[in-house]
Amino acid sequence: xxxxxxxxxxxxxxxxxxxxxxxxxxxxxxxxxxxxxxxxxxxxxxxxxxxxxxxxxxxxxxxxxxxxxxxxxxxxxxxxxxxxxxxxxxxxxxxxxxxxxxxxxxxxxxxxxxxxxxxxxxxxxxxxxxxxxxxxxxxxxxxxxxxxxxxxxxxxxxxxxxxxxxxxxxxxxxxxxxxxxxxxxxxxxxxxxxxxxxxxxxxxxxxxxxxxxxxxxxxxxxxxxxxxxxxxxxxxxxxxxxxxxxxxxxxxxxxxxxxxxxxxxxxxxxxxxxxxxxxxxxxxxxxxxxxxxxxxxxxxxxxxxxxxxxxxxxxxxxxxxxxxxxxxxxxxxxxxxxxxxxxxxxxxxxxxxxxxxxxxxxxxxxxxxxxxxxxxxxxxxxxxxxxxxxxxxxxxxxxxxxxxxxxxxxxxxxxxxxxxxxxxxxxxxxxxxxxxxxxxxxxxxxxxxxxxxxxxxxxxxxxxxxxxxxxxxxxxxxxxxxxxxxxxxxxxxxxxxxxxxxxxxxxxxxxxxxxxxxxxxxxxxxxxxxxxxxxxx
Numbered sequence: 001x002x003x004x005x006x007x008x009x010x011x012x013x014x015x016x017x018x019x020x021x022x023x024x025x026x027x028x029x030x031x032x033x034x035x036x037x038x039x040x041x042x043x044x045x046x047x048x049x050x051x052x053x054x055x056x057x058x059x060x061x062x063x064x065x066x067x068x069x070x071x072x073x074x075x076x077x078x079x080x081x082x083x084x085x086x087x088x089x090x091x092x093x094x095x096x097x098x099x100x101x102x103x104x105x106x107x108x109x110x111x112x113x114x115x116x117x118x119x120x121x122x123x124x125x126x127x128x129x130x131x132x133x134x135x136x137x138x139x140x141x142x143x144x145x146x147x148x149x150x151x152x153x154x155x156x157x158x159x160x161x162x163x164x165x166x167x168x169x170x171x172x173x174x175x176x177x178x179x180x181x182x183x184x185x186x187x188x189x190x191x192x193x194x195x196x197x198x199x200x201x202x203x204x205x206x207x208x209x210x211x212x213x214x215x216x217x218x219x220x221x222x223x224x225x226x227x228x229x230x231x232x233x234x235x236x237x238x239x240x241x242x243x244x245x246x247x248x249x250x251x252x253x254x255x256x257x258x259x260x261x262x263x264x265x266x267x268x269x270x271x272x273x274x275x276x277x278x279x280x281x282x283x284x285x286x287x288x289x290x291x292x293x294x295x296x297x298x299x300x301x302x303x304x305x306x307x308x309x310x311x312x313x314x315x316x317x318x319x320x321x322x323x324x325x326x327x328x329x330x331x332x333x334x335x336x337x338x339x340x341x342x343x344x345x346x347x348x349x350x351x352x353x354x355x356x357x358x359x360x361x362x363x364x365x366x367x368x369x370x371x372x373x374x375x376x377x378x379x380x381x382x383x384x385x386x387x388x389x390x391x392x393x394x395x396x397x398x399x400x401x402x403x404x405x406x407x408x409x410x411x412x413x414x415x416x417x418x419x420x421x422x423x424x425x426x427x428x429x430x431x432x433x434x435x436x437x438x439x440x441x442x443x444x445x446x447x448x449x450x451x452x453x454x455x456x457x458x459x460x461x462x463x464x465x466x467x468x469x470x471x472x473x474x475x476x477x478x479x480x481x482x483x484x485x486x487x488x489x490x491x492x493x494x495x496x497x498x499x500x501x502x503x504x505x506x507x508x509x510x511x512x513x514x515x516x517x518x519x520x521x522x523x524x525x526x527x528x529x530x531x532x533x534x535x536x537x
Contacts, residue, residue, distance in 0.1 A: 021054040021200075022046060026215050031349075031431040033247055034338070038222035039068070040251075048077055048205040055201040055213075056526070061251040062086055062093045062195040063220035069199060077205035108178035115167045115174070118478035122160045122167075131154060133336040153348055196252065222249035224262055226398035228414060232385065234405065235369040235471070239425065242362050245341075245396070246355040257346040260358065264396060265338035268493045319408050363393055363466040367425070371473035373435045375461055381473060382426060390416075390423035402428045425520040433471065434464040443523060453530040456492070461520040465512035475508040479524045480536065487534060492523035534537070 026042035046055060066084040073079065094102070159501050199215065229242035245262050249255065331342040341360050349356045367385040383404065400412045409428035416423070443458030465471050477497075480502040482489045491499065497506035497520070508520055 003515050008015045021056050023056050023058055025059060026057050027256050028253065028255055030259045031255055033222060033224050034263050035225070035266045036223040037065075037218050037220055037267050038249060038251070039218050043214045045214060046211055046213070048075070048203060048208045048211045050205060051210040052080075052207060053203040055078075055203060057199045057201070057215060058087065058196070059253070060199060060217075061196045061253055062197050063251065064197055065218045065220070066090060068216075068218035070216040071213060072201075072216075073211055074208060075205075075211040076207055078202050079201060080204050081202040083200045083202075085198055085200070087198050093187065098188050101181050101188070102141050104181045105178055107184065108174050108181065112171060112178065115171045119164055119167050122164050126157060126160050129156060142333055160345065161385055175352070182456050184460055204225065210426045218267060219249075219251045221251050222458035224248070224358075226396045228395075228398060228400035229403065230244055230385075230400050230412070230425055230427065231403040232367075232369075232383075232405070235383070235469075238364050239367045239387060239392070240362065240364055243393070245358045245360055247347075247349055248355040248360050249349055250351055250353060252351055255347070255349040257348055260341070260343045260347045260349075262341040262358070263338055264340075264394070299452075300419040301380070316338075341476045361393075365390070365393070369427075369472075371430065371433055371471055372476070373433070373463065373473060374476045375435045376477055379435050379437060380429040380431070381435055381463075383428065383430050385425040385427055387423040387425060388421060397422075400425070402426070404428055408533075420490075430467075432465075432468060434462075434475065435475070436462045437477075438462075440521075448530060449527070451529060451531075454525055454527040456523065456525040458493075458521065458523040462517065463510060463512065463520070465514065466518040468514050470513045470516075472512065473512060475510060475520065477506045477522065479504045479506065479522070480526065482526075486529055486532070488527040490525045490527070493521065493527060495522040497522065 001360075006530055024046055026044050029041050030041040032039040032041075040061075043059075044055070044057065064084065065260045069082060069084055072077055072080050182253050199217075201213070203211070205211070213437070215411070224245045224247045227244045227246050229240075229244065231240040231242070233240075247262070265425055285448055343358065343360075347358060361496070365387050369385050371381045372384055374379045394414050395414060395537040397416050398414055400414050400482060402412050404427055412426040412428070414423070414425065439503050440458040440460055443456065445454075447454045448458075459477070461477065463473060463475060463476060466474075478496075479491055479499070480489055493506070493535075494506060497508045506522060510518055512518060526534065526537060
């Protein structure tokens with residue numbers, strides 16, 4: 001009896017402790033998305049009792065950086081302690097879709113068992129027939145009877161084999177369906193039953209009453225990367241640059257109608273300055289080679305699958321964007337080492353692996369345009385836009401969709417890390433500028449001079465402008481550069497190009513009027529020992 005009373009008292013104490021803890025949910029209000037993390041700000045409204053209060057905020061992401069947790073509030077109370085814990089035992093209820101999938105899985109698994117059992121029956125019947133096919137010597141069997149028995153064995157065994165083949169095909173189809181439903185169920189189950197965490201806040205309040213709390217933390221599995229739409233109406237107008245972001249988050253919580261800030265800061269890098277350590281030099285001594293067995297896989301190669309993320313662009317035809325866009329509601333805040341884009345409109349970004357497209361800003365910038373052609377590699381002319389004062393746009397390196405003259409012409413990459421005062425934007429190919437490169441056979445010669453062989457080469461480049469307005473184009477080609485004293489390269493004719501002897505590059509800057517054609521000719525020779533073969537010619 002005494003033991004029962006003690007147990008009852010302990011139970012009541014635990015129950016009272018549990019009742020003192022208030023289970024609350026935090027409502028996400030704002031998210032600052034960094035390049036590879038996110039700072040989540042949530043609000044909690046509750047009523048405090050006089051004295052000590054324990055508030056438990058449950059259902060938070062498991063990937064919280066516990067060092068980043070901050071709790072503040074408004075009201076007559078004092079925050080005494082904040083504790084973060086992982087929660088591994090919080091299974092979620094199955095959704096209707098999961099229940100339907102489970103029913104389908106059970107149905108197909110039952111069909112699989114039926115077919116396998118039927119095949120077992122056929123296998124045993126086949127064994128029985130084969131075991132009884134011998135006719136013992138004391139039995140007197142006529143030829144007709146023997147023929148009937150043989151026909152029976154043959155027909156029945158044939159029927160069994162056909163039935164087993166049909167069943168195996170049914171098994172394959174049904175098993176594939178069962179496996180497909182199982183994979184779908186596993187994906188939903190894993191997404192719904194991710195580990196969560198909780199924050200317990202200890203509060204002391206003299207008189208109790210209403211309390212407003214703000215919970216802030218940094219979560220992993222979130223970030224953003226830039227994406228650009230570059231639109232050029234013609235080579236006389238400015239560049240329309242639409243700055244966008246692909247925002248992704250897999251924290252386990254949906255961000256429903258929250259205010260988004262995008263930051264170029266990277267909290268993972270830390271704020272400490274780098275340190276230089278002694279740089280030691282010594283002679284290199286190669287390690288002895290230890291040969292090990294070589295394991296050969298299929299094809300003796302390893303192929304890495306690249307996953308690409310895409311988004312739907314309703315403006316694929318390059319039609320003008322509406323007058324009002326999200327970028328009109330974006331405020332740019334420049335800090336010492338980073339930039340923040342504060343977007344006033346609320347966004348909904350569900351948890352998962354699908355990034356959401358967010359408009360940041362639209363810029364109209366002045367640009368100079370130049371065509372570039374390298375016909376040795378590609379006999380197309382490429383339009384390049386040169387933008388100055390680009391550093392005021394707060395750009396990051398990223399992919400860009402190019403629209404020229406109202407048409408989507410392809411994709412490019414903006415590399416701000418390898419850019420000086422001028423940002424060069426590749427605006428794609430222009431088929432209205434025709435470039436051809438031909439080897440002139442009449443000028444190509446091979447001569448033997450003593451122990452040496454001399455080869456002469458000549459090339460003609462033809463550039464034709466079929467556009468209705470004049471253009472400026474830079475044409476590039478090259479003359480080989482010798483890396484051996486026995487190989488002599490002589491420049492015979494550069495065709496008026498600017499020639500760099502160190503790298504062999506030829507450059508022509510041309511101004512072509514509407515419908516105008518120009519031809520460029522260059523020649524060179526290579527002399528080398530006739531018993532040698534020159535690589536690269």
